[in-house]
């Protein structure tokens with residue numbers, strides 16, 4: 512009897528291509544061997560990864576379920592329909608498009624649906640917590656559209672809502688965009704909705720970072736307020752590396768046309784199947800508990816780092832990430848990243864609001880709790896991790912041979928052995 516083949520066959524890969532098989536093994540060792548605190552990363556489940564590594568990668572399916580430009584789509588139609596229905600139900604949305612290949616592709620489609628080249632968008636500035644695709648000059652978004660940026664208030668370090676209102680009334684943008692990649696606090700969606708209505712703009716939320724917390728009902732949802740919500744599926748949400756869009760029914764056609772055929776070709780059906788699996792996972796009570804624990808852990812980490820003089824901007828966090836100002840301890844973001852890495856702690860340097868340092872140096876770090884929470888760690892472990900970060904970045908010199916790095920790494924090893932990633 513032959514064994515059924517659904518997808519992954521690691522033995523075959525190892526035999527044919529030991530180089531790439533080796534990378535798969537050493538990357539898993541890397542993930543298991545250290546603490547992963549990158550706020551935009553997570554560890555998707557074996558079920559999600561199985562769907563990703565399946566024969567669905569082979570199928571061309573340009574179009575949408577029941578309306579394809581290729582034959583043979585009966586089975587992938589089932590996968591995409593499940594993904595759409597589960598996504599709509601998870602977020603209580605009128606319409607879902609699950610085809611975007613990534614967060615940037617999803618965002619490109621939103622521009623495509625609503626804007627013509629040269630028109631104006633009001634969005635958060637990248638150095639204040641926004642994202643490259645929100646109108647920076649190095650991205651298509653800033654090259655093809657006129658981006659006006661708001662920032663954060665100097666005192667609170669949270670979104671400067673007065674500035675948002677002033678700029679919206681002055682520039683009358685076609686779209687007002689909320690969301691970004693380094694915003695620790697909840698966003699006042701009701702404020703943005705009212706403002707958009709007042710000036711006749713589309714209200715778009717890029718929820719890439721926090722949509723997983725919305726899925727777990729741990730924070731308020733932007734879906735009732737926004738015309739359109741784009742997101743990635745691989746951050747707190749814990750799905751495959753990809754994107755998706757939900758929107759009001761009145762925008763459904765424009766969004767679908769903008770994703771395909773305007774911005775993308777054939778959808779990645781293996782990834783769409785993995786999104787369906789992920790949306791099913793997110794509807795479970797276990798995932799809701801996870802989302803709440805992510806916030807509790809992020810808050811503990813922010814508080815404990817603050818007690819070490821590593822100041823959380825805005826005074827803390829309501830979400831899965833915190834942003835920390837290192838100026839008080841006299842370490843740059845770049846040095847902190849390197850020193851933590853040498854001790855087995857993976858985090859990233861990050862600009863803080865009104866940062867005096869260049870972006871490639873930065874005065875801050877961004878830390879997130881999605882991965883360590885997936886591994887089952889709780890608030891006690893967050894206190895320990897804050898101590899380890901502090902030791903690594905104030906005593907280390909950026910080399911793994913330094914005594915401080917060795918001391919911290921030994922404790923990191925003990926922690927990840929107690930809370931293994933992808934336990935065998």
Ligand SMILES: Cc1ncc(COP(=O)(O)O)c(C=O)c1O
Pocket residue numbers: 551613614615616618641642644690691692717718719720743753754
């Ligand atoms: C707010 C936001 N939007 C969009 C993206 C882009 O997602 P991707 O890297 O999947 O293109 C990111 C990625 O970090 C993000 O943080």
